[in-house]
Amino acid sequence: MSTSQMILGMQLGNGFGTHGAAWRGTGVDPANYADFDAHVRYAQAAERGKFAFLFLPDFLAYKADGMQEAPMLTLEPVLTLAAIARATERIGLVATGSTTFNEPYNLARQFKALDVMSHGRAGWNAVTTSDPASAANFGQEIAPRPQRYQRAHESIQITQALWGSWQQDAWIKDKANAQFIDPAKINAVNLQGEYVASRGPLPIPPSEQGQPVIFSAGGGANGLEIAGRYASAVIGAVFTIEEARAQREAVREAARKAGRNPDEVKFIAGVMPAIGATKRAAVDRRVALGDRAAVALVPYLGSMLGLALDESQLDEPLRSAQLERAQPSPFDPRAPRALEVAREGWTLREVLAHGVIDYHPTPVGPASVTADHMQQWFEAGACDGFWVSIDVYEDGIDTFVDEVIPLLQQRGLYHEDYEGSTLREHLGAPAQYGLDTRLANPAQ
Numbered sequence: 001m002s003t004s005q006m007i008l009g010m011q012l013g014n015g016f017g018t019h020g021a022a023w024r025g026t027g028v029d030p031a032n033y034a035d036f037d038a039h040v041r042y043a044q045a046a047e048r049g050k051f052a053f054l055f056l057p058d059f060l061a062y063k064a065d066g067m068q069e070a071p072m073l074t075l076e077p078v079l080t081l082a083a084i085a086r087a088t089e090r091i092g093l094v095a096t097g098s099t100t101f102n103e104p105y106n107l108a109r110q111f112k113a114l115d116v117m118s119h120g121r122a123g124w125n126a127v128t129t130s131d132p133a134s135a136a137n138f139g140q141e142i143a144p145r146p147q148r149y150q151r152a153h154e155s156i157q158i159t160q161a162l163w164g165s166w167q168q169d170a171w172i173k174d175k176a177n178a179q180f181i182d183p184a185k186i187n188a189v190n191l192q193g194e195y196v197a198s199r200g201p202l203p204i205p206p207s208e209q210g211q212p213v214i215f216s217a218g219g220g221a222n223g224l225e226i227a228g229r230y231a232s233a234v235i236g237a238v239f240t241i242e243e244a245r246a247q248r249e250a251v252r253e254a255a256r257k258a259g260r261n262p263d264e265v266k267f268i269a270g271v272m273p274a275i276g277a278t279k280r281a282a283v284d285r286r287v288a289l290g291d292r293a294a295v296a297l298v299p300y301l302g303s304m305l306g307l308a309l310d311e312s313q314l315d316e317p318l319r320s321a322q323l324e325r326a327q328p329s330p331f332d333p334r335a336p337r338a339l340e341v342a343r344e345g346w347t348l349r350e351v352l353a354h355g356v357i358d359y360h361p362t363p364v365g366p367a368s369v370t371a372d373h374m375q376q377w378f379e380a381g382a383c384d385g386f387w388v389s390i391d392v393y394e395d396g397i398d399t400f401v402d403e404v405i406p407l408l409q410q411r412g413l414y415h416e417d418y419e420g421s422t423l424r425e426h427l428g429a430p431a432q433y434g435l436d437t438r439l440a441n442p443a444q
Contacts, residue, residue: 006385009092011056015039052427092122094123104159112207158197160434165434166204210432216234236248248267269383270387287350
């Protein structure tokens with residue numbers, strides 16, 4: 001893979017889209033929440049766009065108001081990807097799995113089975129869990145952060161050891177001599193950590209890429225250590241080029257400290273495009289989606305701008321006196337963008353429709369606006385690619401694939417077709433089977 005071309009992944013969640021009101025969008029079937037065929041259809045659209053991977057977040061507790069918003073995530077990420085694996089050929093399949101509420105053997109078995117099933121396209125986004133409601137679902141309480149991250153290190157290393165416990169040439173399949181495997185090449189791992197342990201072996205052979213690829217989405221010093229030691233790709237949450245550069249370099253430095261080549265770790269920034277034939281059309285589309293939710297967001301928008309705002313001004317722009325007093329909150333990196341949009345004269349409802357409270361930057365307007373944003377960030381060294389969060393999957397994925405992807409290809413920033421068949425090849429990640437022998441082993 002050329003280093004001058006970006007890597008793209010696509011967020012896949014509840015069957016509707018990343019906008020909270022996507023389930024009520026035009027042409028969207030509310031039954032898609034439990035329809036695996038819908039998820040397959042969206043995955044196939046992303047594969048048509050030559051995306052490197054799908055990325056399925058996860059959350060271990062119910063989190064939705066039950067009235068205006070649907071739950072934001074799939075019923076179960078690994079099972080969803082298993083369905084997708086049977087109906088796609090090249091796109092990578094990345095699911096989130098908590099090290100806090102899973103045992104390493106379960107994680108190793110699930111993800112390597114998915115890797116074999118998909119012919120080497122699986123990835124594991126290894127995360128810790130700090131949500132009390134999630135802990136309650138397992139009859140537990142949240143442990144202190146040092147314990148959670150120590151358990152994460154142990155879990156990742158034991159999982160990788162289990163992945164390598166069936167050696168790559170152990171499967172003989174010799175019918176004539178009645179020898180299915182070489183038992184000497186399937187070994188126990190016998191790893192005992194402070195919080196988790198496993199004897200092994202794991203009776204699953206290697207896939208075409210050997211074993212699943214590790215992803216990371218955590219922040220802070222602990223998250224950076226996880227990323228630097230184990231990850232081949234890091235999912236970032238950044239709002240400016242400067243912030244993205246800093247996070248990318250922090251990830252690369254963490255890899256250096258772990259004894260790895262920093263080029264082995266790709267930093268993937270988020271983008272949440274709002275695409276329309278014109279900027280006005282893109283905003284109107286978002287307004288139509290967020291007509292009810294906008295009311296609840298006005299006070300928070302006010303806090304971002306240092307103003308006391310309420311719904312009475314929802315369909316009016318900020319007044320001159322308000323604009324003079326407005327100051328972007330130093331505690332929210334999205335605030336400068338919110339003030340910039342407000343100064344353009346949009347109503348508060350329209351300001352919110354610009355995605356100023358989205359989890360990632362939201363380019364608004366024709367496809368070229370999104371392509372320009374991605375090109376600017378990529379060429380500035382802010383990221384190695386993007387994970388794209390589509391507001392409404394039903395029409396939004398095809399719009400991105402048909403309008404943004406060709407622009408990136410014409411500019412030489414994105415490949416015309418897949419260069420390989422495995423996720424490891426899509427990411428340009430080096431071969432690995434079992435533990436990375438360059439790393440110290442805190443699980444011992």
